[in-house]
Amino acid sequence: MTAIKHALQRDIFTPNDERLLSIVNVCKAGKKKKNCFLCATVTTERPVQVKMVKVKKSDKGDFYKRQIAWALRDLAVVDAKDAIKENPEFDLHFEKIYKWVASSTAEKNAFISCIWKLNQRYLRKKIDFVNVSSQLLEELPKVTEESVPSGENQSVTGGDEEVVDVYQELNAREEQDIEIMMEGCECAISNAEAFAERLSRELQVLDGANIQSIMASEKQVNILMKLLDEALKEVDQIELKLSSYEEMLQSVKEQMDQISESNHLIHLSNTNNVKLLSEIEFLVNHMDLAKGHIKALQEGDLSSSRGIEACTNAADALLQCMNVALRPGHDMLQAVKQQQQRFSDLREQFARRLASHLNNVFVQQFTQALLQLYNRSYFLSVPGHDQSSTLAQHSVELALPNHHPFHRDLLRYAKLMEWLKNTDYGKYEGLTKNYMDYLSRLYEREIKDFFEVAKIKMTGTTKESKKFGQRRLSLVGLHGSSGKLTGSTSSLNKLSVQSSGNRRSQSSSLLDMGNMSASDLDVADRTKFDKIFEQVLSELEPLCLAEQDFISKFFKLQQHHSMPGTMTEAEDLDGGTLSRQHNAGVPPPVSSEKDMIRQMMIKIFRCIEPELNNLIALGDKIDSFNSLYMLVKMSHHVWTAQNVDPASFLSTTLGNVLVTVKRNFDKCISNQIRQMEEVKISKKSKVGILPFVAEFEEFAGLAESIFKNAERRGDLDKAYTKLIRGVFVNVEKVANESQKTPRDVVMMENFHHIFATLSRLKISCLEAEKKEAKQKYTDHLQSYVIYSLGQPLEKLNHFFEGVEARVAQGIREEEVSYQLAFNKQELRKVIKEYPGKEVKKGLDNLYKKVDKHLCEEENLLQVVWHSMQDEFIRQYKHFEGLIARCYPGSGVTMEFTIQDILDYCSSIAQSH
Numbered sequence: 001m002t003a004i005k006h007a008l009q010r011d012i013f014t015p016n017d018e019r020l021l022s023i024v025n026v027c028k029a030g031k032k033k034k035n036c037f038l039c040a041t042v043t044t045e046r047p048v049q050v051k052m053v054k055v056k057k058s059d060k061g062d063f064y065k066r067q068i069a070w071a072l073r074d075l076a077v078v079d080a081k082d083a084i085k086e087n088p089e090f091d092l093h094f095e096k097i098y099k100w101v102a103s104s105t106a107e108k109n110a111f112i113s114c115i116w117k118l119n120q121r122y123l124r125k126k127i128d129f130v131n132v133s134s135q136l137l138e139e140l141p142k143v144t145e146e147s148v149p150s151g152e153n154q155s156v157t158g159g160d161e162e163v164v165d166v167y168q169e170l171n172a173r174e175e176q177d178i179e180i181m182m183e184g185c186e187c188a189i190s191n192a193e194a195f196a197e198r199l200s201r202e203l204q205v206l207d208g209a210n211i212q213s214i215m216a217s218e219k220q221v222n223i224l225m226k227l228l229d230e231a232l233k234e235v236d237q238i239e240l241k242l243s244s245y246e247e248m249l250q251s252v253k254e255q256m257d258q259i260s261e262s263n264h265l266i267h268l269s270n271t272n273n274v275k276l277l278s279e280i281e282f283l284v285n286h287m288d289l290a291k292g293h294i295k296a297l298q299e300g301d302l303s304s305s306r307g308i309e310a311c312t313n314a315a316d317a318l319l320q321c322m323n324v325a326l327r328p329g330h331d332m333l334q335a336v337k338q339q340q341q342r343f344s345d346l347r348e349q350f351a352r353r354l355a356s357h358l359n360n361v362f363v364q365q366f367t368q369a370l371l372q373l374y375n376r377s378y379f380l381s382v383p384g385h386d387q388s389s390t391l392a393q394h395s396v397e398l399a400l401p402n403h404h405p406f407h408r409d410l411l412r413y414a415k416l417m418e419w420l421k422n423t424d425y426g427k428y429e430g431l432t433k434n435y436m437d438y439l440s441r442l443y444e445r446e447i448k449d450f451f452e453v454a455k456i457k458m459t460g461t462t463k464e465s466k467k468f469g470q471r472r473l474s475l476v477g478l479h480g481s482s483g484k485l486t487g488s489t490s491s492l493n494k495l496s497v498q499s500s501g502n503r504r505s506q507s508s509s510l511l512d513m514g515n516m517s518a519s520d521l522d523v524a525d526r527t528k529f530d531k532i533f534e535q536v537l538s539e540l541e542p543l544c545l546a547e548q549d550f551i552s553k554f555f556k557l558q559q560h561h562s563m564p565g566t567m568t569e570a571e572d573l574d575g576g577t578l579s580r581q582h583n584a585g586v587p588p589p590v591s592s593e594k595d596m597i598r599q600m601m602i603k604i605f606r607c608i609e610p611e612l613n614n615l616i617a618l619g620d621k622i623d624s625f626n627s628l629y630m631l632v633k634m635s636h637h638v639w640t641a642q643n644v645d646p647a648s649f650l651s652t653t654l655g656n657v658l659v660t661v662k663r664n665f666d667k668c669i670s671n672q673i674r675q676m677e678e679v680k681i682s683k684k685s686k687v688g689i690l691p692f693v694a695e696f697e698e699f700a701g702l703a704e705s706i707f708k709n710a711e712r713r714g715d716l717d718k719a720y721t722k723l724i725r726g727v728f729v730n731v732e733k734v735a736n737e738s739q740k741t742p743r744d745v746v747m748m749e750n751f752h753h754i755f756a757t758l759s760r761l762k763i764s765c766l767e768a769e770k771k772e773a774k775q776k777y778t779d780h781l782q783s784y785v786i787y788s789l790g791q792p793l794e795k796l797n798h799f800f801e802g803v804e805a806r807v808a809q810g811i812r813e814e815e816v817s818y819q820l821a822f823n824k825q826e827l828r829k830v831i832k833e834y835p836g837k838e839v840k841k842g843l844d845n846l847y848k849k850v851d852k853h854l855c856e857e858e859n860l861l862q863v864v865w866h867s868m869q870d871e872f873i874r875q876y877k878h879f880e881g882l883i884a885r886c887y888p889g890s891g892v893t894m895e896f897t898i899q900d901i902l903d904y905c906s907s908i909a910q911s912h
Contacts, residue, residue, distance in 0.1 A: 001023065001025075001107075004023070004037070005020060005023050007064070008020055008023065008037070008039065008055060008064060011063070011064060012053075012055060012064060012065075012066055013039075013041055013053075017043055017044045017045055018041040018042065018043055018044065018051070019041060019042055019043075019044060020039055020040075020041050021040045021041060021042060021114055021118070022039070022040040022110060022111050022114035022115075023037055023038070023039050023040075023107075023111070024037065024038050024102050024103075024107045024108060024110070024111035025037055025102065025103040025104075025107060026038055026100040026101060026102050026103070027100070027101055028098075028099065028100065028101070029089055029099035029100060029101050030099070034056075035056075035057075035103075036054055036055060036056035036057075036067070037054070037055045037056070037064075038052060038053070038054055038055075038100065038111065039052070039053045039054075039055055040052055040072075040111065040114050040115060040118060041053055042118070042122070048122055049071070050071070050072040050073075050118050050122050050123070051069050051070065051071055051072060052069070052070045052071075052072055052075070052092075052115075053066060053068070053069045053070075054066075054067045054068045054069070055067065070094050072115070072118060072119070072122070072123060072127075073123055073125055074094050074095065075092060075093065075094060075115075075127050076093040076094070076127065076128065077091070077092075077093035077127070077128045077129075077130055078090065078091075078092060078093075078112060078115060078116075078127060078128070078129050078130065078132065079091040079092075079093070079130045079131055080108070080112060080129070080130070080131045080132045080133075081131055082131055083131045083132055083133045083134075084133075086105040087105065088101050088102040088103070088104060088105050088108055089101050089102075090102065090108055090112065109133070109136055112129070112132060112136055113136045113137075115127070116129060116132075116136065116137050182195075185198060279327070279330075282327070283330065283333075283335075283336065286320075286321065286324040287321050287324060287336065287339050287340075287343075288321075289317060289318060289321050289343070289346075290317070292310075292314070293313070293314035293317045293318065294314070294346065296310040296311050296313070296314035297311065297314045297315065297318065297346050297349070297350040298346070298349065298350070300314065302353070302354065302357045302413075303357075305412065308412050308413065308416070311350075311354075311416065312415045312416055312419070314350075315350065315415075315416060315419045316415075316419065318343060318346060318347060318350075319419060319422065319423060321339075321343055322340070322343045322344075322347065322423075347423055347424070348424070351420060351423060351424040351427050352427070354413075354416055354420060354427075355420070355427040355430065355431055358410075358413060358417075358431055359431065359434055361409070361410065361413075362431075362434055362435055362438050363438070365406045365409070365410075365438075366438040366439075366441075366442055369401065369403075369406070369442050369446075370442065370445070372401065373401065373442075373445055373446055373449065398450070398453055398454055398457060398532065398535050398536070398539070399450075399539055400446060400447070400450050400539045400540070400543050401446055403543075403546065403547070403550075404546065407546070407550040407554075410550070410554055411550070411553060411554060413554070414553055414554050414556065417431075417554055417555060417556060418556040421555070421556055428555075432555060432600070436600055436603045436604055439547075439604045440603055440604045440605075440606060443604055443605055443607070444606075444607045447605075447607050447608060447611055448607065448611065450536075450539065451536070451611045451614070451615055454532055454535075454536050454615060455615065455618055457528075457532050458528075458529055458532055458618065458619065458622065459618075459622070525623070526623065526625065526626065526629065526702070529619060529622065529623070529626050529629060530629040530633070530706075533615075533619065533626075533629060533630055533633055534633050536612075536615065537633060537634070537637045537654075540608060540612075540650075541637060541640070541641065541650060544601070544605060544608075544648075544649060544650040544653075545644070545648075545650060547601070547604065547605075548597060548601055548648060548649060548650070551597055551600055551601070552597060555596075555600075557593040557594075557596055557597050594647065597649075598647070598648075598649055598652070601648075601649030601650075602649060605649065605653070608653055609653050609656060609657060612653075612657045613657060613660055616630055616657065616660055616661055616664065620664045620668075624664075624668040624671065625668070625699070625702060627661060627664040627665040627667075627668050628665065628668075628702065628703055628706045628707070628716075629706055630661045630664070630665075631658075631661050631662060631665045631712055631715065632706050632707055632710045632711075632712065634654060634657060634658045634661045635658060635710065635711045635712040636710070636711060637654055638651065638654045638655050638658050639711050641654055642655075662715065665715065665719070666719075669719045669722055669723060672692070672695075672699070672723060672726070673722060673723065673726040675692065676692045676726045676727065676730040677726070677730060677733075679691065679692060679730065679734065681734055681737065681738060682740075683739050683740060684740065685740060686740050686741045686745075686852070686853065686854075686855060687734065687735075687738050687740070687741040687745075687746050687749075687855075688741075688749065688855030688856075688857055688858070689749060689750060689753050689855060689857050689858060690730075690731060690734055690746075690750055692726075692727060692730065693727060693731065693750050693753055693754060694753075696723060696724070696727050696754075696757070697753070697757040699723070700720070700757060700758075700761055700763065701761065703716055703719075703720075704761055704763070717765040720763060720765055720766055721765065721766075724754075724766055724769045727754065728769070728772070728773075731746070731747065731750045731751065731754075732747065734746060735747045735750075741853055742784065742787070742788075742853055744780045744781075744783045744784035744787060745780075745784055745853045745854060747776060747777075747780040748777055748780040748781045748784055748860070749854065749855060749858045749860060751773045751774075751776040751777040751780065752773075752777045752781075752858060752860060753858055754769075754773040755770060755773040755774045755777055758770035758773065781863075781864065781867060782867070784864065785864065785867045785868050785871050786871065788846065788849065788850060788853075788864075788868065789846065789868050789871050789872060793834050793839075793875070793879070795830050795833055795834075796830050796831065796833075796834060796879065797875075799822070799826070799827065799830045800878075800879055800882050802821065802822060803816050803822055803882055803886055804882070806819060806822065807886075813885045813886045814885075814886065814888060816886040816887075817886060817887050817890070822886075824887055824890050824892060827883070827887060827890075827892055828892055831892065831893075831894060831895060832895070834894075834895065834896075835895050835896070836895060836896035836900050836904075839896055839900075839901070839904065840904040840907075840908070843872075843904050843905060843908055844908050846868065847865060847908045847909070850864055850865065850868070862909065865905065865909055868905075869901070869902070869905040872901060872905075873898055873901055873902075876894070876898060876901060877898075879894065880893075880894065
């Protein structure tokens with residue numbers, strides 16, 4: 001091993017300025033045995049670097065090569081596997097764990113000992129040595145820089161034979177001293193033995209001088225010994241005095257120990273007293289309720305503002321005392337238990353008193369509101385009176401009673417309601433149910449009366465509505481603390497609208513949707529309905545919002561504006577609890593509070609939706625076109641309510657009613673289309689403008705005025721598309737079935753009317769239909785003109801048809817006159833049969849025929865007559881052209897001119 005070590009030092013480490021300190025022959029654990037060497041080295045230059053190098057033989061086996069090196073500072077753990085038994089295995093933990101098996105345990109131990117010494121000498125970071133015998137880990141002596149002859153040339157430890165065995169290089173000072181010594185001797189280089197003998201003689205001389213110096217100092221040593229003996233005697237005397245002092249202090253020590261123990265007990269007692277005083281002060285400060293608060297809770301006036309404020313402060317103070325966070329052990333004190341029981345009794349007593357008082361306030365306000373309602377509607381309850389005239393005489397406004405004074409009075413108790421909610425949820429829940437019960441009955445009466453007034457104002461006559469009936473309010477039966485008001489009330493009867501006036505036939509009326517005729521309805525009636533319906537919605541909206549806001553503030557329920565979710569059923573309110581999810585006495589979470597607000601509003605205003613639906617049904621029965629007004633108004637109010645709170649009761653209710661209004665609107669459109677399909681025309685009279693065409697104009701004009709800047713414009717555009725398609729189809733259907741009036745006339749007049757209507761109203765979604773109507777009108781006008789004009793110069797027309805036939809067969813136009821049947825004589829003969837007088841007579845008969853076909857409403861006679869004049873002139877010019885081309889130079893001309901035609905047409909038009 002020594003030979004290998006010297007070979008490695010010479011071949012591998014000396015060229016790299018490194019010294020080899022320890023070596024071990026190893027192989028990897030658990031693998032095929034491939035031997036290599038782990039070497040511990042240090043560099044010879046500053047700063048010193050300590051490394052661990054893995055060396056192995058080359059593949060050919062003729063020399064050693066350096067494979068991998070690790071810095072010793074990266075070594076974390078050295079695991080020798082077993083500190084007692086001999087085991088050649090060991091692990092080195094660098095960035096990963098390397099498992100090795102040494103060739104012998106001795107080599108392993110020597111290598112680990114060298115690593116430990118290097119760690120102690122050169123590294124600040126300490127390596128963990130696990131399962132290593134303590135004998136290997138010996139402390140190194142402290143070696144200073146001055147004691148080291150040459151930097152890193154010193155061995156790791158003086159006791160390490162392998163390290164001492166290594167050649168050590170002289171430092172510069174040592175070299176200088178040797179050179180001076182050798183210069184003083186001439187034979188230092190030439191005769192080493194003589195130089196050594198000289199050095200030996202000089203060493204002996206120095207030793208003799210040292211011995212003589214020691215012997216000369218014997219007298220001084222004796223003197224020093226005497227002084228030491230005297231010092232020892234003095235020490236003995238001092239020890240005797242100290243012993244006496246110690247005996248004296250021993251008794252003092254015992255007394256001081258007793259005093260110290262007594263002081264400790266006094267201090268401990270004082271500390272306990274301070275802590276006890278702190279605990280008592282804590283309990284007194286936090287669990288002591290002022291007498292004024294107790295009196296307010298027991299006898300405070302809940303009807304005055306000052307009394308309510310005193311009770312509120314007392315209730316808050318009581319709640320603070322009950323909710324104080326007691327320290328460990330406080331609840332075991334009898335006084336604390338008694339005080340807590342006293343607080344519980346006060347809370348229960350005040351909760352009962354508060355609930356009873358608020359219940360009485362509810363009853364009082366309910367009774368007062370019923371009396372006001374009775375006084376307001378008393379004049380309507382007299383049997384036999386004309387209610388519409390009564391409404392006019394007393395100027396009854398279409399308005400709902402204002403509950404703001406009631407809300408203002410109750411909001412004074414809002415903080416007390418919050419206290420009751422947090423302390424006794426059962427009584428809070430009972431008050432909530434009683435409030436809903438009273439308010440639902442009150443609002444039901446007020447809203448029903450409100451809607452009855454609205455219905456009477458809509459219908460306008462007592463013949464169109466039934467009597468209110470006998471209203472008997474029995475304000476009796478107030479039973480104790482429950483505050484239930486019993487009595488008999490008569491509900492308002494529904495209105496029935498009687499038919500009046502002359503009715504149109506089903507074939508000519510789209511407005512006859514109910515029992516009233518369209519002739520009795522005008523713009524003023526519809527405007528009146530629109531104002532009443534708007535007023536109804538405008539009254540309901542602030543009423544619901546005010547009540548919802550009051551419920552939130554008074555019952556301390558949080559409102560969050562969020563998208564509406566699935567609503568729980570209103571029946572939950574009737575089962576005795578506000579929510580099946582929470583037991584009595586436990587306030588619900590915020591999400592349930594939002595549901596509670598909705599459910600309370602549903603219970604209180606349960607009659608709004610049915611009454612609105614009844615009013616909508618009445619408006620639709622009066623005039624189906626009222627659905628247009630209702631759709632626009634309801635859409636606007638739904639949009640407004642959703643902007644305020646999409647999940648509110650008002651938004652949900654109006655949204656449900658809007659569905660009904662939209663359904664009525666769609667039904668109105670469908671009925672109009674159905675009536676178009678069922679229209680029948682008279683076989684004896686001319687058709688003219690069809691009823692559904694005129695009524696489409698009325699519908700479109702009304703709809704455009706109603707839906708101007710409306711949110712539901714898309715619904716109207718869809719209805720327009722359906723209606724105009726139905727109008728187009730049924731105009732053509734009627735035209736095909738017409739016997740008295742030619743088909744082209746029916747098509748021409750009605751499509752002209754449709755085109756004029758669409759052009760005037762400028763409906764953007766019907767631009768394509770407007771162009772189509774114009775095209776149909778133009779096409780059928782041309783067709784009718786050609787059909788009616790026919791061949792006014794019949795023989796002349798047949799003659800020139802023959803001429804055109806010869807030309808088509810290939811005969812040149814100038815050679816046609818040589819044909820026997822089409823010579824000049826035949827042409828003159830035919831022309832003579834149509835003098836100007838006959839032509840004028842034929843045109844006059846044609847004018848009378850067209851006048852019979854056309855209707856006066858559309859005023860198209862002059863348009864048609866002018867088109868016929870143009871068509872006749874076109875035929876005349878065509879004949880003149882054929883004469884000029886086929887009979888050139890013949891001098892043959894028609895016996896009337898274009899100017900004569902113009903004069904004839906003008907004269908005929910003026911004469912009629």
